[in-house]
Amino acid sequence: MRVLQKVNPLQQLLHKLISLVDSGILEEDNNSPVNTSQIPIMADFDDDNSDCETDNDDDSDVEDNGKQNESAQNNSNNINKNNPNRNDNKNKKTFLHKYLLSIQERLVRDKKNSGEGxxxxxxxxxxxxxxPDPFFALRNPSPEILALRADESFDYDPAMLYLPKVFLWLLHLLVNYKLKCQEPNCTSHLTINGYPKNPPARRVVDLKRNFYVMSMTYICTNKHCKKTLSGHNKGIIRKLPLYLQQEFPAYFTHRTGISRDVGDVFRPCVQNALGPKRFQKVLQELQRLTHARLEFQYLNYINSRRTSPTLEEIISPPTFQTFSSYDDKDGYAGYIPSGQYLHTIYTIIxxxxxxxxxxxxxxxxxxxxxxxxxxxxxKHLGRIDGSPTFLAVYTVCNEYEEIRMQLLIPTKSLKHLKFAFDSMRDAYNMYGHDHPEIxxxxxxxxxxxxxxSVLPSLTRDVVPVKLSDIKTNNQLPVVPIPENVNIIILSTYNEIKRTFETMLEDKPFxxxxxxxWPYDKYTGTQGKLALIQIATSRNIWILKLATLSELPEPLQRFLQDGDIKKVGRAVGGDLAKIHRDFGVLCQGDLELGRFCKERDVIHDARMSLADICKKVLGCSLPKVDDIxxxxxxxxxxxxxxxxxxxxDAWAGLDVFNAVITRYFPVGKLVLKPLQGIHTEI
Incomplete structure (x- = not known):
């Protein structure tokens, strides 16, 4: 049900002839029964200073279209020679232009009627x-708005759905002082000079639908100056109170602009690898989706009128206007800027x-x-005589991957960065930060x-190591268990129950x-779980489970408590073994290899516990195959x-305590930070 208007063959032939005349293929004959000057042609109502058209010429302030514009001008001259009425048609105002002018007329009437302005x-x-919202706009269209349409022969017209939002920026009504001229050598005040007519308002690209900013023009009262400025002039806005500046909703370029909402979304998109060209596609998707939804509402409304007509509509069936295309200048008037324009305006922001x-x-x-x-x-920067202007970008990040300094440099030498490092050191002093240690x-x-030389704090309390003092042997001491740590073996059900009842009263984190468990290295078969070793800061419990058919209830609660972190290498496999043999679903596993790798202590999360101990503790962990x-x-x-x-149990806890207290991530993000974990050393 896209086209509901009935067009007879004669009308089709007539429109075909008109299109041939407009294109210059057929020359107009004054004796012809068809007078093209009476046919409304959808034209651009903007001149060089215009800002209400919806074609891609708006990107002319950021794109080099000189050759295209010259070619288009030549073609336009040739067409105008063959069709002199075309210039008259270009002066015809579109529906959007008429609507914006009607707002200006209404504002003038309101000022006269109120008396207070x-x-x-x-x-x-x-x-x-x-x-109005689409539902009310369809049911109760405004006759004044419909009268702005070039063709009023339809009983139902979607023109009410084409209306954009308009932002009224009339500064003389917003401040209690006189605006000043922005010319360098002029100190006179500005006075009202009326509303602009071409264009009546400035278009602003928004996320879902474009809106317009309407302001007045102001003229300098100095007879020698007579400078004319718009209400959205950059210099005028910057002189306003900050809380009023925040109300202005757009970033303007020469002929168009984008909304602050688009700018707010654009920045994080660029920062997360969604560049201007891709962002332009996102804008296009959102805006065309809004257009499609409005068209869907209109078609559904038409369908409801056709399926449930009134008696009058049965006698005389109404006619329905087709919903305009997205980029129809005399209809919906949608517009999306180019990727190059978005690139330029991002730089401006x-x-x-x-x-x-x-x-x-x-x-x-x-x-x-x-x-x-x-x-x-x-590679993306400009060159001079084929040579790059800079050789590299030097970046300094802190332990949280925040960029602390970033500069383009002509050579790889750091001598060009002395001033930058001195400024960074001064900022450390100004804000009371601890100076860099590593x-x-x-x-x-x-x-x-x-x-x-630029960061003296790097040499503080540092004792250089002489090569002659470095040991050449690779013998490391065994991971020590402190003397105050008790090794306790629990062999019976009741012993385990009492111990974990007491532990859960003051549970460790x-x-x-x-x-x-027994393992046959020849057949690969596994026996039932035999031992569970649990180490805390004061005790190491060795639980003998080979003779138990079920685990004591306090031990089960201990294993199921996700707040108690069970640290170990391949600890997930140990907890899975408990679930297979005793049916207890365990939680709170903390894989030591992944934990150390995320904190940049080791390079491979698959390292064995013995290798991790060498790396972190500087100690060995004996792994005798016979045992x-x-x-x-x-x-x-x-x-x-x-x-x-x-x-085995103590080494895992010792490594965890060492990593969480002495190491912190450098050069990468911690994917799973452990907040609120209390450890005792």
Whole structure:
């Protein structure tokens, strides 16, 4: 039901002839029965200063279209020679233009009627002239609005759905002082010079539908100046109170602009790899979706009128106007700027807030810094005589991956950055930050002297190590278990029950966790779970479970408590083994390998517990194969088995405490931070 208007063959032939005359293929004959000057042609009502058209010429302030414009002008001249009436048609105003002019006329009438010059919108506490919602617009269309349409022969017209929002920016009604001229050598005041007529308002691209900003023009009272300024002049707006400036909803360029909402969404999109061209497609999707929904409402309304007509409509069937296309200038008048335009206006926005960004960077601190060069962005910069203007971008980040300094540099040498590092050090002093203690770089030998000179804090309490003092052997001490830590073996159901009842009264937040069970290395078969080792800051419990058919209820609650973190290497497999053998679904596992890798302590989360101990603790963890594959379900455990089991549980807790207190992430984000975990050293 897209086209509901009936068109006979004669009308089709007539429109075909008109299109041929307009295109210059047929020359107009004054004796012809068809007078093209009487046929409304959808024309652009804007001149060079216009801002209400919806074609892509609005991007002319950011794109080099000189050749295209010249070609278009030549073609236009040729067409106008063949069709002199075309210039008359170009002067015809579109529906949108007429609607904006009608708002200006209404504002003038309101001022005369009120006597005080107050706008109805301002008295209601709003800057906006809003069209009615589609439901009410379809049921009760305004005759005044429909009268603005070129063709009023239809009984139902979707013109009410084409109306945009209009932002009224009349500064002389918003401030209690006289506006001043913005010319450099003029101090005179401005006076009202009326509403602009071509265009009546400035178009602003918004997320779902474009709106318009309507203001008045003001003229300088100095007879030698007579400068004319619009109400949205940049200089005038910047002289307004800040709380009034915040009400202005747009960023303007020469011929169009984008809304603040678009700018607010655009910035994080660019920061998250959604560039101007892709963002332009997102805008196009949102705006065309809004157009499609309005058309859907209109077609549904028509369908309801056709299926449930009144008696009058049965006798004389009504005619329905087709809903306009998205970019029909005499209808919906939609418009999406180009990707190049969005690229340019993003640069304008960033330049406007650059001083705020610089201030925010100054506020940042960082005890651990890392610096590195990147060369990718240089490929996108301009060249002079084929040579790049810069060689690299040097970036310094803190331990939270926040950029603390970023500069384009002509060479890879850091000597160009002395002033920048001095300024960063001054900012540290100004805001009371702790000075950097560690600096990571991929060229320690070459950059050590420079970094030590610009950041003296890097050398504080640092004792250089002589090569002669470095040990050449690789023998490391075994992970020590402190003397005040007790190793307790629990062999019976009641012992385990009483112990964990007491533990849950003052439950720990983190425990070292490990399990042992018999394993046949030749057949690969596994026996039933034999031991659970649990380490806290004061005790290491070894639970013998080989003879138990079920786990004591306090132990089950301990294993099911997600707030108690069970730390260990491959601890997930141990908890899965408990679930398979005893049917207890355990929670609170903390995989030590992944935990250390996320904090940049190790490079591979698959490292064994012994290798992690070497890396973190500087100690060895003996892994004797004969003990690993020994009889763990024996009634009596050997001293070697007890020591092995105790060390496995304690090593996991010891590594966790060392990492969480002495290490913090450098160069990457912590994906799963453990908030609120209390540890005792």
């Amino acid at each position: 107050l706008l109805v919108e301002y008295s209601r506490g709003t800057f906006w002239t809003l069209p 960033i330049n406007e807030i650059r001083h705020l960004i610089d201030k925010q960077v100054m506020v940042l601190g960082g005890r651990v810094l890392k610096g590195d060069h990147t060369f990718k962005i240089i 600096f990571f770089t991929d060229n320690v030998t070459g950059e050590q002297a420079f970094l030590s 983190v425990v070292g966790f490990d399990c042992e 690993r594959s020994s009889d763990w379900d024996s009634d009596i455990l050997s001293p070697q088995q007890i020591e092995y089991a105790a060390h």
